[in-house]
Amino acid sequence: MGGVVITNDGNCILREVDVSHPTAKSMIELSRSQDEEVGDGTTSVIILAGEMLLLAEPFLRSNIHPTVIVRGYNAALQEALAICDRLALNVDIHDTDLMKKLVASCVGTKFSSRWNDKMVEMALDAVLTVARSSTTNSSSLSKMEVDLKRYARIEKIPGGEISDCGVLKGIMFNKDTTHSKMRRRIENPRILLLDCPLEYKKGETQTNVEITNEDDWNTILRMEEEYVENMCAEIIAFQPDIVITEKGVSDLAQHFFAKANITAFRRLRKTDNNRMSRATGATIVSRTDEIQESDIGTKCGLFEMRKIGEEYYAFFEKCDDPKACTVMLRGGSKDVLNEIERNLLDAMQVVRNVVYEPKLLPGGGATEMAVAMGLREAGHKVTEGLQKGPFLAVGEAMEVIPRTLAQNCGVSVIRIVTQLRAKHAAAAAASEDSLVKNKCNWGINGITGELANMEDLGIWEPMSVKTQTIKTAIESACMIIRIDDIVSGSKKA
Numbered sequence: 001m002g003g004v005v006i007t008n009d010g011n012c013i014l015r016e017v018d019v020s021h022p023t024a025k026s027m028i029e030l031s032r033s034q035d036e037e038v039g040d041g042t043t044s045v046i047i048l049a050g051e052m053l054l055l056a057e058p059f060l061r062s063n064i065h066p067t068v069i070v071r072g073y074n075a076a077l078q079e080a081l082a083i084c085d086r087l088a089l090n091v092d093i094h095d096t097d098l099m100k101k102l103v104a105s106c107v108g109t110k111f112s113s114r115w116n117d118k119m120v121e122m123a124l125d126a127v128l129t130v131a132r133s134s135t136t137n138s139s140s141l142s143k144m145e146v147d148l149k150r151y152a153r154i155e156k157i158p159g160g161e162i163s164d165c166g167v168l169k170g171i172m173f174n175k176d177t178t179h180s181k182m183r184r185r186i187e188n189p190r191i192l193l194l195d196c197p198l199e200y201k202k203g204e205t206q207t208n209v210e211i212t213n214e215d216d217w218n219t220i221l222r223m224e225e226e227y228v229e230n231m232c233a234e235i236i237a238f239q240p241d242i243v244i245t246e247k248g249v250s251d252l253a254q255h256f257f258a259k260a261n262i263t264a265f266r267r268l269r270k271t272d273n274n275r276m277s278r279a280t281g282a283t284i285v286s287r288t289d290e291i292q293e294s295d296i297g298t299k300c301g302l303f304e305m306r307k308i309g310e311e312y313y314a315f316f317e318k319c320d321d322p323k324a325c326t327v328m329l330r331g332g333s334k335d336v337l338n339e340i341e342r343n344l345l346d347a348m349q350v351v352r353n354v355v356y357e358p359k360l361l362p363g364g365g366a367t368e369m370a371v372a373m374g375l376r377e378a379g380h381k382v383t384e385g386l387q388k389g390p391f392l393a394v395g396e397a398m399e400v401i402p403r404t405l406a407q408n409c410g411v412s413v414i415r416i417v418t419q420l421r422a423k424h425a426a427a428a429a430a431s432e433d434s435l436v437k438n439k440c441n442w443g444i445n446g447i448t449g450e451l452a453n454m455e456d457l458g459i460w461e462p463m464s465v466k467t468q469t470i471k472t473a474i475e476s477a478c479m480i481i482r483i484d485d486i487v488s489g490s491k492k493a
Contacts (some may be wrong), residue, residue: 006335006364009045016360023480030476031457032457034468039349041469048469052395052477064386071138072390076375077474080394081467083374086380087367087439087461088359099124101458102354103347105363115162122327122349123375125167126152129325131355134275146352151324153273154401156337159309160330170300170319172326173272175265176312177305179254184305189241191297193284198231199250200224225252232256238243240296242303244268244276265314278324319350359463364443365402367466372398373424394474402444411451416444419451449482
């Protein structure tokens with residue numbers, strides 16, 4: 001039985017599709033690279049690239065050489081990026097209202113749009129928690145480092161409802177204390193992170209010990225116990241409240257810890273340990289005899305064990321300026337949780353892109369329409385000869401985005417797209433008369449299907465997503481146009 005995936009995320013659907021045609025494979029690759037690069041716009045890339053190829057067909061039929069078409073496409077790409085740059089609006093990433101609108105326009109088309117405000121808040125919280133300046137000069141935001149994959153973990157817990165989701169100011173993981181008598185709630189705990197086993201050393205392979213004297217057996221057992229006792233004594237000397245190790249903790253060690261009133265966790269994942277280290281300020285120690293006072297983490301405000309459903313979870317909350325966090329998702333079923341996770345990842349990527357490059361473009365097909373108009377204008381002035389056709393074709397292809405939006409709203413596509421084109425043309429004509437470049441932010445309202453000013457609706461998208469979409473689509477179209485023939489190699493016997 002195959003699994004069931006319910007989603008409207010372009011990349012997610014294409015990942016599941018099994019195709020054998022080489023061109024189709026390269027198209028699927030597009031959406032994957034878009035997802036890895038900017039995390040949003042995976043569907044737009046495919047639509048745009050498909051439209052570019054569709055419009056290249058008449059040129060190929062009339063025997064225009066692919067190189068000429070590609071040259072026209074590339075010239076149009078440069079012009080399109082210049083137009084995007086002119087339209088862009090600079091943004092301050094600490095302006096919460098604008099950032100919320102931006103994320104809302106990303107999540108708006110997704111399944112989780114009913115809980116828009118919640119999702120938006122969570123995405124913003126998670127990214128701004130994890131973001132830290134990688135340069136010594138903290139005033140330059142251009143060098144922000146946002147590692148979502150490593151430091152923002154999404155924990156999906158079935159049950160509860162979506163309004164219970166949230167971003168913790170700290171870390172949680174699915175582990176219970178190793179011993180039932182250990183404390184289950186500690187305020188301002190001292191945390192020690194280890195990645196060595198707290199049990200006696202076992203031989204790598206099978207070890208045989210020959211004993212000639214019957215007392216030697218007891219000696220060996222005692223030595224093993226003393227070895228564990230010494231390790232525990234070295235740890236207890238620093239009076240930590242919580243000890244977390246990536247390896248095992250033997251029963252004897254648990255006994256010593258319980259006696260010393262220390263809570264212990266064992267077999268924590270390496271990635272979780274790294275997040276704990278970032279959130280609590282502790283250093284991961286590899287040997288117990290090398291522990292120093294500076295290795296102990298004291299930034300955590302509250303440790304508590306909580307039971308959610310059937311499982312116990314350890315919560316480390318109220319951390320002081322944590323640079324890592326856990327996003328807790330609750331939902332009715334696995335499918336719901338998976339879809340919310342995908343939506344949230346998209347939203348977090350969008351915030352990350354703006355942190356990297358704080359420029360926005362209007363959404364709702366406004367940017368694409370403006371680019372289409374700009375290319376139409378430039379096509380008559382800039383290019384001549386055979387290149388003019390392909391150059392103008394890119395402008396035409398750009399209109400596929402507003403057209404698809406209108407289609408999804410169920411309104412008359414031709415009427416709406418023509419009205420939108422007229423709006424942008426009027427703005428372009430007005431700006432030519434006044435010599436001042438007028439920005440036209442008119443697009444399609446995705447809910448009602450009517451024309452609207454994107455500035456009033458507050459629908460913005462990160463510039464990096466838009467430019468990446470256009471670049472990827474045109475470049476892949478160029479690559480596919482250049483293909484002369486497909487040769488399938490047969491395996492040699």
